[in-house]
Amino acid sequence: MATKENVRSAAIEDYSKAIYTLESRADEPVSTNALAERLELTTGSVSGMLKKLDELGLISHVPYRGVRLTIEGRKLALEVIRHHRLLELYLAEALHMPWDRVHDEAEVLEHVLSDELEELIAAKLGNPTVDPHGDPIPSADLQLDEHPTRSLESLVPGDEGTFVRVSDADPEMLRYLSDQGILPGGRLHVIERQPFGGPLLVSVDGREHTLGGGLLRAMRVEFEPSVVGEASA
Amino acid sequence: MATKENVRSAAIEDYSKAIYTLESRADEPVSTNALAERLELTTGSVSGMLKKLDELGLISHVPYRGVRLTIEGRKLALEVIRHHRLLELYLAEALHMPWDRVHDEAEVLEHVLSDELEELIAAKLGNPTVDPHGDPIPSADLQLDEHPTRSLESLVPGDEGTFVRVSDADPEMLRYLSDQGILPGGRLHVIERQPFGGPLLVSVDGREHTLGGGLLRAMRVEFEPSVVGEASA
DNA sequence: AAGAAAGTCTTGGCATGCCTTATTCTATCT
DNA sequence: AGATAGAATAAGGCATGCCAAGACTTTCTT
Numbered sequence A, B: 001m002a003t004k005e006n007v008r009s010a011a012i013e014d015y016s017k018a019i020y021t022l023e024s025r026a027d028e029p030v031s032t033n034a035l036a037e038r039l040e041l042t043t044g045s046v047s048g049m050l051k052k053l054d055e056l057g058l059i060s061h062v063p064y065r066g067v068r069l070t071i072e073g074r075k076l077a078l079e080v081i082r083h084h085r086l087l088e089l090y091l092a093e094a095l096h097m098p099w100d101r102v103h104d105e106a107e108v109l110e111h112v113l114s115d116e117l118e119e120l121i122a123a124k125l126g127n128p129t130v131d132p133h134g135d136p137i138p139s140a141d142l143q144l145d146e147h148p149t150r151s152l153e154s155l156v157p158g159d160e161g162t163f164v165r166v167s168d169a170d171p172e173m174l175r176y177l178s179d180q181g182i183l184p185g186g187r188l189h190v191i192e193r194q195p196f197g198g199p200l201l202v203s204v205d206g207r208e209h210t211l212g213g214g215l216l217r218a219m220r221v222e223f224e225p226s227v228v229g230e231a232s233a
Numbered sequence C: 001a002a003g004a005a006a007g008t009c010t011t012g013g014c015a016t017g018c019c020t021t022a023t024t025c026t027a028t029c030t
Numbered sequence D: 001a002g003a004t005a006g007a008a009t010a011a012g013g014c015a016t017g018c019c020a021a022g023a024c025t026t027t028c029t030t
Helices: A010-025 A032-039 A043-055 A071-095 A102-109 A115-124 A171-179 A214-218 B010-025 B032-039 B043-055 B071-094 B102-109 B115-124 B171-179 B214-218
Strands: A059-062 A066-069 A160-166 A187-193 A200-204 A207-211 A219-222 B059-062 B066-069 B160-166 B187-193 B200-204 B207-211 B219-222
Touching: A010 A032, A010 A043, A010 A066, A010 A071, A032 A043, A032 A066, A043 A059, A043 A066, A066 A071, A071 A102, A071 A115, A071 B115, A160 A171, A171 A214, A214 A219, B010 B032, B010 B043, B010 B066, B010 B071, B032 B043, B032 B066, B043 B059, B043 B066, B066 B071, B071 B102, B071 B115, B160 B171, B171 B214, B214 B219
Parallel strands: none
Antiparallel strands: A059 A066, A160 A187, A160 A219, A187 A200, A200 A207, B059 B066, B160 B187, B160 B219, B187 B200, B200 B207
16 A cells, blocks of 8 residues: 555566566466576575565565565566566667667666657557567557467467567577577477477478477467467376 | 766766856856756756766866866767757757757757667758757767857947857747847847846847846857957947 | 474665765965 | 865665574474
């Protein structure tokens, strides 16, 4: 209840964003530890900051049990995520910054983007709904629609869909993908799967590639409404 | 000598920038008081910060005598000024932000602009040399060429030149000028001058205007090489 | 199911950066 | 020399981070 409006700082925004993503991965309270790992801080620091965020009304924190965002907190997180993804797209589209570098840049700019500039950018881009990595951009009123997607890890031979999304966390990975000409929007068929979590042989837009390791976890495809492929092993 | 490289913060950059502009107004050391006023801080804060800037090798500070930027300090100041003016121009040109608002926005962004983004923006703009208010933009290697200009305050009837520059400090003033269609690049003739520091009757691009008060101090004109008007009263 | 070990979280003390106010010092003007 | 304006210092606050010590919880063992 004691929501103090307009208390923001880069740190507070980063915490909110991190809690948001961790919380939506598995819908359960986020642990201090998980947060510390994600933010690359010590648990001590996180613990102290959580107390403050709670006082600010952005989270509800049950000691030793984890935190959840309040409505206010979620709003803040989505604002920052909107900033981030709009900026990523803007940097890529308008300034032709390579997509493996937009993330780090946006990470800083997201905290200083004014509402006015946000609007100008969104308008310039035609109110886009996804960023260069395929991540959905929250709308101006902070609605976020996540399409259901599946990571390549869960696919089996014969599955076929559109490569729509890839984690923006690892620039190397992004650079590799664009070098290979594998880009969101590409049509993807699974040809063969090696056993024991081995690589996947796929074709993307007609060209064959062998993808393994972290790539399988980072890349996600969307199936068409009708064709719902089924995983088993 | 004890220049610690890469120590930057928004505060440090703001101090450097402020010292740079105050120092170049009248070529003499900048007083703690003058700085405090410009930065809207107490002299106590400024005094402490100057000690630190001195230790960082950005200024040389003679207690009770004022400060001057070192080579390093000047470099930092010019970098920030370059950022600021490039951003102002970019916001105005590429995003059509009204020119009375670009200043405040740039004031924040200037501190977080990466070298890479700076380059992309400069390239996009075609390596421009002046910002929307006519302030010169330091080049990539931090050369700044200030053309000699004269404020309207010093003009007399008959003088004629090009309106090239206006202070970006006051949004109201900028809004007023653009409402009147008075924009940098305009051809300006002085028709009449009221006595006792009164207003000036001028024509800009053929339209007559009466300009007085702060406007006369904020607006500057450039004379053509040959036509050097002379002031007297 | 009790107790110990392992894992997780909080607390408290400390550091840094930058600000404020109150006080003291210096320089200069008369 | 004394008044006064300007400048420096001291002491304290807030935000955010760190580390180390201790408290709590979960899990493992028997």
